[in-house]
Amino acid sequence: MLWLRGNIMALLSETAKVEGLVRKPVATPSAWQVWRYRLKVALREPTTLVGVLTALIFTYLIVVPIISIVLDAVRVQFGHERRLGKDVGDLTLYYIDRAFFSPVAHDLFWRPLFNTLTVALGAISLSLVIGTVLAWLISRTDMFGRRWFATALIVPYMLPAWTFALAWTTLFKNRTIGGQPGWFEAMGLTPPDWVAYGRFPITIILALHYTPFVILLFGSALRRFDSQLEDSARILGAHRYQVAIQIIMPLMRPALLSSMVLIFAKCLGEFGVPYVLGLPVKFEVLSTSLFRSIASRQTGVAGVVAASIMLIGIITLMIDARLVREARRFVTIGSKGSMNRQSRLGKMRLPATGFAATVFILSVGLPLLTLALSTVMKMPAKFTLDNFTLDYWIGTDLHTVALQTGILLSPELWAAAKNTMMIVGLASLVSGVLGLLVGYVVIRTPVRALSVYLRQVTFLPYLVPGIAFAAAYLSLFAVPRGPMPALYGTVTILILALIADQMPYASRAGISAMTQLGKDPEEAAQIAGAGWFRRMISIVIPIQKGSLVTGVLLPFISGIKGLSLFVILAVPSTDVLTTYSLRLVDYHYTQAANAVVLIIAAIAYFGTLLAQKLTRTNLAEGLGS
Amino acid sequence: MPTINLRGAQKNYGVNSANAVSDLDLEIRDGEFMCLLGPSGCGKTTTLRMIAGLENLSGGEIRVGDRVIDSVADGIFIPPERREMGLVFQSYALWPHLTIERNTDFGLRLRKLPKAEREARVERVMQALDIAKYRDRYPSQLSGGQQQRVALARMLAVNPGVLLLDEPLSNLDARLRLEMRAELKRLHKEFKTTIVFVTHDQWEAMTLATTIAVMNEGTLQQMGTPNDIYDRPANRFVAEFVGSPPINILTFGKPGASDIADKAEAYFAARYPQLRGIGSIGMRPEAMGYAAKLEDVPQGSFSGEMTVTGVLPTGGSWILELRSENHTLFLTTHALPRVDSGDRVFFHVPAEALHVFDADGQRITEADALLRSSTYN
Ligand SMILES: Nc1ncnc2c1ncn2[C@@H]1O[C@H](COP(=O)(O)OP(=O)(O)OP(=O)(O)O)[C@@H](O)[C@H]1O
Numbered sequence A: 001m002l003w004l005r006g007n008i009m010a011l012l013s014e015t016a017k018v019e020g021l022v023r024k025p026v027a028t029p030s031a032w033q034v035w036r037y038r039l040k041v042a043l044r045e046p047t048t049l050v051g052v053l054t055a056l057i058f059t060y061l062i063v064v065p066i067i068s069i070v071l072d073a074v075r076v077q078f079g080h081e082r083r084l085g086k087d088v089g090d091l092t093l094y095y096i097d098r099a100f101f102s103p104v105a106h107d108l109f110w111r112p113l114f115n116t117l118t119v120a121l122g123a124i125s126l127s128l129v130i131g132t133v134l135a136w137l138i139s140r141t142d143m144f145g146r147r148w149f150a151t152a153l154i155v156p157y158m159l160p161a162w163t164f165a166l167a168w169t170t171l172f173k174n175r176t177i178g179g180q181p182g183w184f185e186a187m188g189l190t191p192p193d194w195v196a197y198g199r200f201p202i203t204i205i206l207a208l209h210y211t212p213f214v215i216l217l218f219g220s221a222l223r224r225f226d227s228q229l230e231d232s233a234r235i236l237g238a239h240r241y242q243v244a245i246q247i248i249m250p251l252m253r254p255a256l257l258s259s260m261v262l263i264f265a266k267c268l269g270e271f272g273v274p275y276v277l278g279l280p281v282k283f284e285v286l287s288t289s290l291f292r293s294i295a296s297r298q299t300g301v302a303g304v305v306a307a308s309i310m311l312i313g314i315i316t317l318m319i320d321a322r323l324v325r326e327a328r329r330f331v332t333i334g335s336k337g338s339m340n341r342q343s344r345l346g347k348m349r350l351p352a353t354g355f356a357a358t359v360f361i362l363s364v365g366l367p368l369l370t371l372a373l374s375t376v377m378k379m380p381a382k383f384t385l386d387n388f389t390l391d392y393w394i395g396t397d398l399h400t401v402a403l404q405t406g407i408l409l410s411p412e413l414w415a416a417a418k419n420t421m422m423i424v425g426l427a428s429l430v431s432g433v434l435g436l437l438v439g440y441v442v443i444r445t446p447v448r449a450l451s452v453y454l455r456q457v458t459f460l461p462y463l464v465p466g467i468a469f470a471a472a473y474l475s476l477f478a479v480p481r482g483p484m485p486a487l488y489g490t491v492t493i494l495i496l497a498l499i500a501d502q503m504p505y506a507s508r509a510g511i512s513a514m515t516q517l518g519k520d521p522e523e524a525a526q527i528a529g530a531g532w533f534r535r536m537i538s539i540v541i542p543i544q545k546g547s548l549v550t551g552v553l554l555p556f557i558s559g560i561k562g563l564s565l566f567v568i569l570a571v572p573s574t575d576v577l578t579t580y581s582l583r584l585v586d587y588h589y590t591q592a593a594n595a596v597v598l599i600i601a602a603i604a605y606f607g608t609l610l611a612q613k614l615t616r617t618n619l620a621e622g623l624g625s
Numbered sequence B: 001m002p003t004i005n006l007r008g009a010q011k012n013y014g015v016n017s018a019n020a021v022s023d024l025d026l027e028i029r030d031g032e033f034m035c036l037l038g039p040s041g042c043g044k045t046t047t048l049r050m051i052a053g054l055e056n057l058s059g060g061e062i063r064v065g066d067r068v069i070d071s072v073a074d075g076i077f078i079p080p081e082r083r084e085m086g087l088v089f090q091s092y093a094l095w096p097h098l099t100i101e102r103n104t105d106f107g108l109r110l111r112k113l114p115k116a117e118r119e120a121r122v123e124r125v126m127q128a129l130d131i132a133k134y135r136d137r138y139p140s141q142l143s144g145g146q147q148q149r150v151a152l153a154r155m156l157a158v159n160p161g162v163l164l165l166d167e168p169l170s171n172l173d174a175r176l177r178l179e180m181r182a183e184l185k186r187l188h189k190e191f192k193t194t195i196v197f198v199t200h201d202q203w204e205a206m207t208l209a210t211t212i213a214v215m216n217e218g219t220l221q222q223m224g225t226p227n228d229i230y231d232r233p234a235n236r237f238v239a240e241f242v243g244s245p246p247i248n249i250l251t252f253g254k255p256g257a258s259d260i261a262d263k264a265e266a267y268f269a270a271r272y273p274q275l276r277g278i279g280s281i282g283m284r285p286e287a288m289g290y291a292a293k294l295e296d297v298p299q300g301s302f303s304g305e306m307t308v309t310g311v312l313p314t315g316g317s318w319i320l321e322l323r324s325e326n327h328t329l330f331l332t333t334h335a336l337p338r339v340d341s342g343d344r345v346f347f348h349v350p351a352e353a354l355h356v357f358d359a360d361g362q363r364i365t366e367a368d369a370l371l372r373s374s375t376y377n
């Protein structure tokens, strides 16, 4: 009997336990309750608020100017009311018609477009040929001095492209335009116009300038490539060249296409080189045509041209985004740390090294040497001791119309340098900090839409060539709008435009830094009892110090070299180093202009080295993005 | 800390994804050492993070005592920094830019304690966890095990009411792991903290916990003492998840599929005709015995004749692998086996050690009493 009772008890307690588990379910919350809860969680911390604020700022600094210039293209501009019989601001197709279909359309748009495309294609082909060979030599062969070349051949990219344009004119300028003759002219060998100006030199210079792109992108793809794939093909009996054509090339295609697209996008917005080398023979590309429209106050047509440049830029980079996605599929093939064996060059070792050295000399050594020499020579190409002087750097009482002192003693240089430091420095500082903030919000906010919008809006300027972006700023801020006074001619517009222009890099740096940081350290601080501001100050910013420094330094370097934004938005009182040197070119002060360009190049070069040292990264990673 | 109560807690990470945790009811009493046990991806970490407030809920509520700290319906969300809970991350999450001492000190500084007390408390936990000698190093200069002790010290220093530990021992080697287990048990006693411990190592759970909560696919399968979980698994999932070698399952209702299962079905039909709807039965390898001759099989137990196909020593005990025509069973014995591969033996299980599940895999609790009673008649 006893066991029976025991069993009944056991039975009872069993059911009790089961009931204990299956308690009455909590009622499912209504949609409104869920929404209220989410809102509460989202607004608990300043993250979302900061996100909304930055989103608003960037909408105003990036989206609105772009919309503004597109609207300019289809609305009657000031001064055209009579001719069009409409009021200012009315919709009109006049400018589109003028830019695309009128008798002047050929000069305004089609010829520049054709020139842009052919120059870009030429530059792409040339840099691909040179770049792929160099990339292969550097990453997969036993060429002499591989390490050294790996850095040395990237140098052209660290310098402003029009450094090379100035070097070119210093050498090849003929009597078509005034000022000091070029070296060849001075030696009695008059270079023909096609060598001195226009398509040929522009193509060559852009090709040399963008070859580092190919070396970096293609090189890193080559390094990731698993030589076991090569080996398996060889074992199956394929010849060396068959392997190259059937195995390596198809796998490298995404990297190749990607560098092509990037070079194209860069060429599209390139202003300095065609300005220096194209102007004397009226060789125009889209960016210089846009510049001319703006300079002659053809706002409507400028809007059409700028919008066209943007459209081409956006399409190009969308193609690139697709290619990058495609490339990801390939990446899995070459596993990390996979075999990567060097090919032996044998008796080609010396010629190969010679080739790399030649490219280095042509793309770095010769141009820089020419520029440097030109600044210490009174007469071009006269290599006698009495022709050399330091007057152009530090001289006084020179017998010139303006600029009667050496460049280093000229107050204008220092004013420009001060402006540069202030404008570019402030803009870089702000964009670096904003970039980290954007990164923080993008990674942390629970509001997905905000994260996506911020990420995309800060990336938008990347799709818009600088010259078109500057035009957009001019269109928006040239006249007072609402509470905003007219900003043209002020330092403010330059700073704002620079910030916006640098946001793609700054926000990407911020996002990747925050992604790498992960949530853990911050969550641990949260658990320990730290609120938002405390976490920012004690955890996030100290850990991110390094990337904050680079986030400021990298935009600073690109800002120092930058020309296209300034050339449209700066006025003489807000001259920066780049526009100052361009002005000197215009006035034919060759030595002084070259000296300023050398100063800029030096800052850019050493700044890049510093940034690389600080981040311990390679430029290639920043480029591949 | 008063009892922590999760009611209908739910978490969904994406619009189109399945619930990471669904309708979870969990009660963590003061001073308890609770283990969340379950296979990878079952929602253990998510549960812990919801309790800590690092993850907001998609439904349900969390109470501490009678205070609601998180509720979708009431629109309440107390942020993690105000929940006064300690969480040790699986990755340790030490602050790389602070020394070990500053890491340990961080929470105390936030609480604005006087310097003397801060130092005393830091000293005490650093001594207790044997990390005082690394005080001026940075986390990257410590080994994994040392880092993990710093992570623990950092939490213990503020003496939170509850300590949430997410697989803190998974990165340690076997010896350190054993040491840290003992350490945790000692800390539990010394600091009298409520501890919630996530693991997918069942032995860790068995040896440490006062209560185990077994989870699978985001739902709670069973909550009970380690013995409960082992002796009375609430369903087949728990039965199969806990125990090594795993429980032997015989599925009913598929005549011909397994001779042993058919035999078991006949056994139940003959002895317990009143039990209906049996889907399967389970036999723990440890509960089984074997005999060389039929006469030695105890009366009333379920048994069958099979061939020994393997004798696997596991250090102090042996696993026998038994095969019949179409079934394989495992059996554990602590005595040196006197059989060899190829021998015919009779395995046997007392009726009370059989676990009976219905067709849905739920334990038929009525069967327990019945089987137990029959052992004595
Ligand atoms: N941030 C997230 N976003 C989307 N899904 C997630 C996220 N975190 C977890 N999940 C999903 O939720 C489920 C539960 O995850 P959880 O991390 O809680 O598992 P776990 O039990 O801790 O597993 P493990 O033992 O592997 O740590 C998994 O299916 C996982 O894929």
Ligand SMILES: [Mg+2]
Pocket: B044, B045, B046, B166
């Ligand atoms: Mg986990």
